[in-house]
Amino acid sequence: MTVLATGPGTAERPALPAAVPLAITSAGVVSAAGLGLESLGGVLDSGGIGHSAPVGDDADDYPPLGVRSVEGFRLRDHVGRKGTRNLDRLTGFGLVAAKLALASAPAGAATDRTGVVVTTSTGSTQSLMDLAGDTLLQERPYLVNPSRFPNTVLNCCAGQIAIWNGLRGANVTLAAGQASGMNAFRHARMVLSLGRADRLVVGGVEELSAPLAWGWHVSGTLAEGTPIGEGAAAFVVTTSEAARAGGAGIAAEVLGVEVGFHPASRGDRAVAVAEHVRRALDRSGVAPGDVTEVSPGSTGLVGVERAERRGISLALGGLPPVRDVTRAVGQCYSTAGAMQVAGLLAAWRGDPADRPRLALVTAVGHDGNIGALVLREGGGA
Structure with missing residues (x-):
């Protein structure tokens, strides 16, 4: 995993404080x-x-x-x-x-x-x-x-x-x-x-x-x-x-989490999604290339799903493998994010990997709410 260097940032993107995992x-x-x-x-x-x-x-x-x-x-x-x-x-x-x-x-x-x-x-x-x-x-x-x-x-x-x-x-x-x-x-x-x-x-x-x-x-x-x-x-x-x-086992760690509000009247939602993803990654201290998979939350939402996936691609430089739980459990609206995290934990448990995986979980709603969360498997560094 590539750890981003801490520092003063740039004029365009000032450095963000690290999130508490x-x-x-x-x-x-x-x-x-x-x-x-x-x-x-x-x-x-x-x-x-x-x-x-x-x-x-x-x-x-x-x-x-x-x-x-x-x-x-x-x-x-x-x-x-x-x-x-x-x-x-x-x-x-x-x-x-x-x-x-x-x-x-x-x-x-x-x-x-x-x-x-x-x-x-x-x-x-x-x-x-x-x-x-x-x-x-x-x-x-x-x-x-x-x-x-x-x-x-x-x-x-x-x-x-x-x-x-x-x-x-x-x-x-x-x-x-x-x-x-x-x-x-x-x-x-x-x-x-x-x-x-x-x-x-x-x-x-x-x-x-x-x-x-x-x-x-x-x-x-x-x-x-x-x-x-x-x-x-x-x-x-x-x-x-x-x-x-306390010696507790860790199934996964929630690193950066960014939420915001961007109604359609403010312009391209994909750009807003990309910005939230970048901020979540910055606070997590990891690079876009470290993301091994994504779990989008707006699957099946007219006028939103495409913007969400385009925003992810803008932030990551492409769309990694998608793990979507909607087909299996349905579009669950306000509990979709929890189901996305559960789906990742369930899939990881059933398919062990050589090293901890890093997933991006996103959400975009018709009301303008946007969210991005970085989830790391297990408790590794």
Whole structure:
């Protein structure tokens, strides 16, 4: 790996301070491919796809749109029946992904110093629709079931993850569209740097429903044949320094992370993507030629996918091998970034290499949000 020289920079590109590396020590995934990194890795390795039919009571109400859904999911099968009656599907995904991640995380960390950073778009769209419908259809509006109201709050999933696992560190929910995953890791770095927690459960969660599918369908923002997906990915994260000091194994390190906002009205998005990629690489202290593969996040997004890939090529001097999880698990929107990272970890685990690989993870949304993240396999230098 080529380490960039530190120095004063140039007039065109001033030197950027190095980022504090974050260590991913374990991961948990719930996707259309199944539960766990092994299931996801198996589907990616075979070139297959996850479950591709709608599920649930509203399965017949979906528009003619491809989906990647989590088949046969029942929260009580994974955490027991107690306390699950009023939890929605989205929260269930998050709880199981977090449980899987925490179960394989290094032991000994204090729960009061463990926090949560979760990304989502609106929380559970289905829960919002159900509660709104009840207020109109019940004989009296106030006869809605109050125990279902918490599911309509954006930070419900993050709160439940903390409650079920006794985590009392910082608890954060972020919504930044397609770039939510990049924002989650960037925020995690800030929380750890400020001492608000010693480790974090970082991830994203989304669920499918007929109303959400219709929203995608009528928006015209998806290219023909692009499936939408659901699920959750969660990672136990701390600083690389702390992980090494505690003797923890490191699955991967998050090096530079850059996020920004560049709406179409500001001009060529590809140029903005390239700039974010360059900044992320600069903060990581590595050269463009060190990137062994890329995981783009806007696959299937009309008017965005091409700009993202062109921006990557501008920054790297070409497009390295692409590892895309969208075909397997669907376009997961605000949890796409977490799924991209999970896909890389799963693929790397199933295909060992002679030396650590370095991946670029990117995201570009129609709303103008942009993100770039540099992920290094294992804990090597």
